[in-house]
Amino acid sequence: MTQNSSVKYTYEEQEPIERIKRLAKKFGISPVGLLSLVILLILPFIPPFNQEHLLRWLVGAALIAAQTIAFDFTTGYINVVNFGFAAFLGVGGYTSALLAVNFGISPWIGIFLGVIPSAVLGFLTGILTLRLRGIFAALMSWFVGLALLGLTRNLTELTRGPLGLNAPTFLETASNRPYFYIIVAMMMVTYLTLRWITNAHYGLAFRAIGQNIDAARASGINPTYYRVFNFTLQCAFAGWLGGFYAHYYGILTPALMATSHTVEVLAISYVGGRGSIWGGAFTAFPFVFLIEFLRSNLTELPGLHLILYGLLLILVMIFYPGGVAQVYDTIRDRITNRSPQNQSAAAD
Amino acid sequence: MAETALKKRSPFIEFVSKATSSAGLTIIFTIIIAIVATVVAGPFTLLNAIVTGGMWALLAAGLSLVFGVMNLVNFAHGEFFMIGGLTAYYVFTPISAYLKENPSPFLTALAPFAGIIAATIVGALVGIVLEKLVFYQLRKRTKEQWVMNSFLLTVGISVIIINGVQIIWGTNYKGITSYWDAKPLEVLGVFISVDRIVVFGIAMVTMAIFWYFLQRTTTGRAIRAVSQDETGAQMVGIDLNRIQVLTLALSSALAAMAGASLLFMFPSYPTVGLKPLYIAWYVVILVGLGNVAGALVGGFIVALLQTLTGYFIGVTWDDVIPTAFVMLILLIRPSGLFGSEVKGVHEQ
Numbered sequence: 001m002t003q004n005s006s007v008k009y010t011y012e013e014q015e016p017i018e019r020i021k022r023l024a025k026k027f028g029i030s031p032v033g034l035l036s037l038v039i040l041l042i043l044p045f046i047p048p049f050n051q052e053h054l055l056r057w058l059v060g061a062a063l064i065a066a067q068t069i070a071f072d073f074t075t076g077y078i079n080v081v082n083f084g085f086a087a088f089l090g091v092g093g094y095t096s097a098l099l100a101v102n103f104g105i106s107p108w109i110g111i112f113l114g115v116i117p118s119a120v121l122g123f124l125t126g127i128l129t130l131r132l133r134g135i136f137a138a139l140m141s142w143f144v145g146l147a148l149l150g151l152t153r154n155l156t157e158l159t160r161g162p163l164g165l166n167a168p169t170f171l172e173t174a175s176n177r178p179y180f181y182i183i184v185a186m187m188m189v190t191y192l193t194l195r196w197i198t199n200a201h202y203g204l205a206f207r208a209i210g211q212n213i214d215a216a217r218a219s220g221i222n223p224t225y226y227r228v229f230n231f232t233l234q235c236a237f238a239g240w241l242g243g244f245y246a247h248y249y250g251i252l253t254p255a256l257m258a259t260s261h262t263v264e265v266l267a268i269s270y271v272g273g274r275g276s277i278w279g280g281a282f283t284a285f286p287f288v289f290l291i292e293f294l295r296s297n298l299t300e301l302p303g304l305h306l307i308l309y310g311l312l313l314i315l316v317m318i319f320y321p322g323g324v325a326q327v328y329d330t331i332r333d334r335i336t337n338r339s340p341q342n343q344s345a346a347a348d
Numbered sequence: 349m350a351e352t353a354l355k356k357r358s359p360f361i362e363f364v365s366k367a368t369s370s371a372g373l374t375i376i377f378t379i380i381i382a383i384v385a386t387v388v389a390g391p392f393t394l395l396n397a398i399v400t401g402g403m404w405a406l407l408a409a410g411l412s413l414v415f416g417v418m419n420l421v422n423f424a425h426g427e428f429f430m431i432g433g434l435t436a437y438y439v440f441t442p443i444s445a446y447l448k449e450n451p452s453p454f455l456t457a458l459a460p461f462a463g464i465i466a467a468t469i470v471g472a473l474v475g476i477v478l479e480k481l482v483f484y485q486l487r488k489r490t491k492e493q494w495v496m497n498s499f500l501l502t503v504g505i506s507v508i509i510i511n512g513v514q515i516i517w518g519t520n521y522k523g524i525t526s527y528w529d530a531k532p533l534e535v536l537g538v539f540i541s542v543d544r545i546v547v548f549g550i551a552m553v554t555m556a557i558f559w560y561f562l563q564r565t566t567t568g569r570a571i572r573a574v575s576q577d578e579t580g581a582q583m584v585g586i587d588l589n590r591i592q593v594l595t596l597a598l599s600s601a602l603a604a605m606a607g608a609s610l611l612f613m614f615p616s617y618p619t620v621g622l623k624p625l626y627i628a629w630y631v632v633i634l635v636g637l638g639n640v641a642g643a644l645v646g647g648f649i650v651a652l653l654q655t656l657t658g659y660f661i662g663v664t665w666d667d668v669i670p671t672a673f674v675m676l677i678l679l680i681r682p683s684g685l686f687g688s689e690v691k692g693v694h695e696q
Contacts, residue, residue, distance in 0.1 A: 081496065128675070132682055135421050135495045139633065143675050146626065150668035259622075263503055270500065302519075303511030303618075310507035317501055318486045 028195030032328075033278065040184060040285075044177050055176035059183055061288035063245060066187035068269040068280025070237040073194045075266070076275030077203065078230050079210030080129065081138040083262055084145020085238060090257035091148060092118040092239025093246035094159060097167035100247070107170050111243025115236045121148070122235020126228035133213070142259070149257040164253040167246040179248050186244060187281065190237050195277055197233070206230060207275070260306075267313040273325025283324045374685045378649050385652070389659050392538045397652040399544045400613075402551030405647030406606045407624055408631035409558060409640050410599030416575030416638035417595040420483065421499040424506040425603055425628055426621025428471050432604025433616035434513065435470045436463035437522045440611075444524075460527035464550070464608040471604020475597040478505060483596070484589070506621075514618040523615020547609045554605065555644055558598075562640060571595060575638060603628075626667065627654075630674045636684025645686070 043049050096114035099105040125144050129137035152159050205226045208216035272279030291305040386394045414420050440463035532539040562568040573581040574591050630650045635642030657669040
């Protein structure tokens with residue numbers, strides 16, 4: 001087994017690299033993805049992006065990106081749009097902020113404690129929506145979100161209502177760069193965890209439920225378990241990211257929990273491509289930059305960026321349902337010369 | 349006579365079986381609550397509930413119809429309401445300013461109707477444009493997961509309309525204090541403005557015409573046929589496209605009419621439609637998606653619920669309590685209290 005005997009390719013020799021490949025596949029890591037991550041990590045030092053206001057946009061984009069990952073985990077797989085997504089984000093954020101304000105618990109611990117109520121509420125919502133199909137489940141989660149928003153608005157002694165709750169920030173520094181690395185790390189944790197789950201047999205079960213719940217049940221998948229699991233996990237991540245929101249921006253208002261915020265995440269995740277997990281996250285960066293650019297330069301036309309959200313959502317839904325993820329797949333297939341036609345021909 | 353006696357059961361048994369069905373029980377229960385509330389809180393609550401309930405019924409009827417015929421879960425319904433208010437404002441204010449200079453009691457009494465009719469027409473036009481420009485395009489391409497996809501399209505439309513209106517007309521409140529400058533009338537010891545009474549009349553007359561249209565005319569029957577069985581309707585030669593355009597136009601016209609009629613309660617601003625949207629949804633879920641006739645009762649129930657919440661708990665809570673109530677209904681009876689004759693509701 002010398003190095004020269006590479007002609008005799010044995011299984012043992014192959015194993016380490018194969019193992020890494022398999023591991024990478026398990027967690028949904030591709031060379032292009034890694035390259036994007038590296039670019040993302042050095043971005044805060046590259047000239048136009050090292051200014052503080054652009055760094056702020058970057059943090060905002062990464063936060064949205066992480067949210068779209070969690071959002072797509074439910075929407076793209078079990079095909080239930082969690083229309084109260086923003087409310088779960090808010091629950092996590094408010095919990096963490098209230099713990100910090102009232103009990104002096106460090107935000108670093110608080111964001112993890114904030115996961116608990118979000119996950120519990122997600123679990124309950126999952127159970128509530130269980131009997132309901134597609135659109136009813138979306139409506140139900142929307143109502144749950146509205147109820148949570150109403151509670152936050154009305155429990156003014158606790159949340160200070162529309163006045164806004166001041167939350168301590170993670171760090172003392174005024175620089176946005178450390179925050180960027182925190183949120184990118186959080187985004188990667190979200191991505192790797194959810195990709196790991198969807199690449200395992202869970203993903204298959206989720207898709208089966210999303211496509212045809214009766215067929216899935218007939219083939220021995222327990223929809224109750226998978227749907228509740230999916231919902232709980234999504235809401236847990238939403239709560240976690242909400243904690244970051246609270247301790248980054250330093251102020252929480254019930255507006256965070258409004259439906260319009262869910263729509264923002266939804267639009268980006270759909271433009272990115274349903275069921276891809278990474279599509280929304282990838283799209284979030286250029287998208288948020290474009291939108292922030294419009295917002296800061298066209299102040300006489302407020303709301304133009306939101307029109308763009310709506311327009312893109314409609315156009316993608318009608319003309320290109322696969323979104324950015326499909327664009328990528330098409331290009332990759334063309335490069336590696338594996339067009340769908342060839343594949344099906346090979347299969348025949 | 350003998351023939352009818354054979355066909356029909358005794359009227360008493362008929363009445364009892366109707367009264368003990370879930371719809372009957374709901375109505376009886378609502379009436380009891382309404383009476384109790386009138387005794388405890390005064391007739392004001394009841395009158396308030398009846399007047400607003402009529403308008404909620406109009407909103408919900410349109411929403412319900414569109415769901416029945418097109419399987420479209422409309423998130424932009426509130427925006428039609430807003431457009432209606434806006435149109436009425438821009439039609440009514442110049443006319444009323446002109447009439448102040450050239451007083452004419454006859455025209456002053458009629459001017460509000462000009463605003464409301466204009467709003468209805470504009471609403472219908474918006475509906476037609478949206479169907480042709482958006483929903484038809486999607487339907488032409490794919491019918492797969494239509495309910496969810498079309499729902500998301502309406503989300504995009506809602507965002508575009510809200511922000512488009514905001515850019516063109518700004519965010520300030522455009523409202524009027526009253527349509528008719530008449531002394532409030534005294535009903536049951538409560539002073540109630542002429543506006544509310546007329547608006548209630550408009551709602552009732554419209555509902556009656558609408559009901560007649562659906563039940564007795566050929567087009568109305570075609571609409572109901574499509575909502576019950578699309579393929580079957582197509583087989584007997586009903587032009588689906590025409591029915592779908594008509595339905596959306598009708599629905600948006602009704603919503604716009606409600607918006608115009610309630611201009612004195614809801615001044616028009618870009619996001620005014622959100623609350624009517626929730627309410628219309630509460631009504632529709634309460635009575636069952638696609639159940640148009642039930643919308644009338646549902647409108648009153650929700651209005652009563654809101655008035656009571658406002659009276660006993662606090663005005664700011666009138667979102668939370670109805671939401672919780674509707675969630676409960678959705679859990680116990682996903683097809684609504686009155687059931688639904690629409691096919692395909694439970695298909696995704």
